[in-house]
Amino acid sequence: MTSEEIRKRFLSFFKERGHAIIPSASLVPENDPTTLFTGSGMQPLLPYLLGEKHPQGTKLADSQKCFRTQDIEEVGDNRHTTFFEMLGNWSLGDYWKEEQIQWFFEFLTKEVKILPEKLWVTCFDGDETLGLSKDTKSAEIWKKLGIPESRIRFYGAKKNWWSRSGVPENMPAGEPGGPDSEVFYEFTQVAHDPKFGAECHPNCDCGRFLEIGNSVFMQYVKKEDGSFELLPKRNVDFGGGLERIAAASNNNNDIFLVNYNYIIKGIERVTKTKYEDNLQAYRIIADHIKAAAFLIGDGVLPSNTDKGYILRRLIRRGVRYSDILGIDKEFLSTLVDFVIEKYKDVYSNLSERAPIIKNEIKKEEEKFRDTLSKGLAVLNKELKAQIVKRGEAVEAQKISLIQGPGNVQISDYRPPNSMVTGRWLFDFYQTFGFPVEMIIEELKSQGYYFSPKEYKRLANEFKEEFEKHKEVSRAGLEKKFKGGLADTSEKTTMLHTTTHLMLAGLRNFLGEHVHQAGSNITPERTRFDFSHPEKVGRDILDKVEKYVNEAISKKCDVIIEQMPKAEAQKKGVEGSFWERYPDMVNVYMVKCEDGTIYSQELCGGPHVKNTKDIKGVFKIVKEEAVSAGVRRVKAVLE
Numbered sequence: 148m149t150s151e152e153i154r155k156r157f158l159s160f161f162k163e164r165g166h167a168i169i170p171s172a173s174l175v176p177e178n179d180p181t182t183l184f185t186g187s188g189m190q191p192l193l194p195y196l197l198g199e200k201h202p203q204g205t206k207l208a209d210s211q212k213c214f215r216t217q218d219i220e221e222v223g224d225n226r227h228t229t230f231f232e233m234l235g236n237w238s239l240g241d242y243w244k245e246e247q248i249q250w251f252f253e254f255l256t257k258e259v260k261i262l263p264e265k266l267w268v269t270c271f272d273g274d275e276t277l278g279l280s281k282d283t284k285s286a287e288i289w290k291k292l293g294i295p296e297s298r299i300r301f302y303g304a305k306k307n308w309w310s311r312s313g314v315p316e317n318m319p320a321g322e323p324g325g326p327d328s329e330v331f332y333e334f335t336q337v338a339h340d341p342k343f344g345a346e347c348h349p350n351c352d353c354g355r356f357l358e359i360g361n362s363v364f365m366q367y368v369k370k371e372d373g374s375f376e377l378l379p380k381r382n383v384d385f386g387g388g389l390e391r392i393a394a395a396s397n398n399n400n401d402i403f404l405v406n407y408n409y410i411i412k413g414i415e416r417v418t419k420t421k422y423e424d425n426l427q428a429y430r431i432i433a434d435h436i437k438a439a440a441f442l443i444g445d446g447v448l449p450s451n452t453d454k455g456y457i458l459r460r461l462i463r464r465g466v467r468y469s470d471i472l473g474i475d476k477e478f479l480s481t482l483v484d485f486v487i488e489k490y491k492d493v494y495s496n497l498s499e500r501a502p503i504i505k506n507e508i509k510k511e512e513e514k515f516r517d518t519l520s521k522g523l524a525v526l527n528k529e530l531k532a533q534i535v536k537r538g539e540a541v542e543a544q545k546i547s548l549i550q551g552p553g554n555v556q557i558s559d560y561r562p563p564n565s566m567v568t569g570r571w572l573f574d575f576y577q578t579f580g581f582p583v584e585m586i587i588e589e590l591k592s593q594g595y596y597f598s599p600k601e602y603k604r605l606a607n608e609f610k611e612e613f614e615k616h617k618e619v620s621r622a623g624l625e626k627k628f629k630g631g632l633a634d635t636s637e638k639t640t641m642l643h644t645t646t647h648l649m650l651a652g653l654r655n656f657l658g659e660h661v662h663q664a665g666s667n668i669t670p671e672r673t674r675f676d677f678s679h680p681e682k683v684g685r686d687i688l689d690k691v692e693k694y695v696n697e698a699i700s701k702k703c704d705v706i707i708e709q710m711p712k713a714e715a716q717k718k719g720v721e722g723s724f725w726e727r728y729p730d731m732v733n734v735y736m737v738k739c740e741d742g743t744i745y746s747q748e749l750c751g752g753p754h755v756k757n758t759k760d761i762k763g764v765f766k767i768v769k770e771e772a773v774s775a776g777v778r779r780v781k782a783v784l785e
């Protein structure tokens with residue numbers, strides 16, 4: 148079965164069982180300062196898991212776009228990807244273990260037609276010190292469904308507990324979490340690799356087992372004193388990797404062959420090479436180009452910090468690996484067409500933003516190709532010089548068995564690590580545009596070995612250099628934060644409502660084509676990106692200021708109205724990416740006593756209750772270009 152078919156079947160399976168189907172949220176989390184990207188299905192639903200009422204009810208299902216930064220360097224084997232779709236179903240204080248486990252089992256075996264004897268399951272073993280009991284209930288349900296005891300394993304919190312911050316010890320107060328029960332598919336054709344331990348088991352990393360679904364029984368919330376209490380309502384949070392389920396359904400342990408064939412074929416055609424001979428390069432290019440397309444589709448642009456840096460790293464790494472395949476011309480921006488074509492009907496923003504996606508990848512590719520070969524030549528020269536200097540030549544230390552990521556080649560000598568300092572890495576990055584992680588990857592392929600401790604030290608040193616440089620080159624360095632609202636302090640909240648008013652003002656004076664393209668709000672100021680083709684004159688900015696200040700001085704109420712999406716659209720409510728929102732939406736309105744509506748926008752809050760709570764005079768202090776068709780303003784309350 149293909150991933151398209153599995154996605155469709157999953158959603159209709161849960162629809163038939165009373166679930167509302169909700170659209171995927173953006174990869175760029177809205178108003179969530181804790182994370183750079185949406186990496187699981189539950190993140191966008193957090194308020195509802197904590198008890199807020201969801202406009203669509205208590206049973207939901209979706210397929211959520213996810214991106215996991217921590218997996219970038221894992222890509223290259225047959226199962227890791229940075230971008231994936233996570234099928235999800237939720238019970239918000241509704242059904243519990245019995246229904247969840249039974250439904251998922253039925254879905255896998257009846258809908259996807261996976262043989263039950265290929266499935267293993269794991270359950271939570273409990274943690275006495277934290278007062279968390281063993282999940283024998285889930286195990287019983289699995290047994291009733293026919294999974295023999297020999298294929299049910301219990302693990303501790305490291306494996307069978309889920310929260311956004313991992314194990315119970317790492318959870319901050321107020322964070323929800325709970326035990327989970329995972330399902331694994333066994334590729335019996337893959338022999339166990341003893342390198343990973345004497346005995347193979349579901350959580351062994353040798354590749355015989357693949358996790359295909361995780362039912363989290365989210366019933367606890369962490370307290371200030373470190374103990375756990377029960378949530379007012381217990382939830383089920385199920386997540387299953389769509390591409391992995393497809394791999395299991397085909398009994399093929401190569402996620403790429405099953406799900407990325409359309410890109411693989413494209414690479415083969417252009418490079419005249421074969422996938423089988425270049426597994427790592429193909430997989431990296433395929434994963435990174437798909438992820439880059441989706442990230443740009445959700446508004447991320449290449450830059451030197453945060454999300455933009457990760458995107459830049461993906462594209463540049465893609466260029467490096469296409470160089471390995473012998474490509475020295477525009478390549479990635481042509482591959483991206485395949486991705487857009489394949490997903491355009493499911494994720495409409497991909498086709499809407501297709502020209503921007505292509506153009507950004509093309510620009511970034513061109514920029515990096517210019518310096519890639521020069522950089523590699525310098526790197527090799529410096530490494531050789533270092534070896535000669537130490538008089539070690541080829542006789543040097545033999546380090547035959549050091550394993551790099553994926554299947555990088557390890558040469559049999561090791562140049563001294565002393566050359567590699569944060570400063571050196573930074574200079575290299577500055578001159579040639581190699582993201583630091585990529586330089587280290589190059590060094591590893593040359594036989595370097597970095598212990599995790601060394602790696603951390605280098606990363607920190609690099610960061611220091613980076614910060615120093617920023618301070619020198621740009622006075623008044625801005626505090627670094629991760630996107631959306633930096634926090635939920637009173638000042639940030641004030642500026643958030645003010646930002647709504649500003650957008651309404653911009654649309655009022657510039658036209659309806661103006662939409663939000665990104666925002667960053669701290670207690671000090673709001674930074675706001677919007678679609679508009681040219682510079683905005685001071686006269687218009689003055690009018691916008693006046694509009695906002697008028698709404699502030701008129702002491703208008705900020706009210707939330709729930710309404711059907713279609714009605715909101717008809718009323719002219721502002722919002723970008725309508726397809727991400729459910730059929731019932733929350734509209735925040737700034738409405739004055741005289742009936743004037745200053746702003747009406749889709750949002751999840753938080754906002755002030757009345758504009759009289761906004762302290763200060765609104766001022767737009769800067770207007771500049773961000774990229775083609777996108778402008779940025781900075782504004783403050785003085």
Ligand code: SER
Nearest residue numbers: 187189361384385386
């Ligand atoms: N939140 C869980 C996970 O990401 C299940 O959806 O695995």
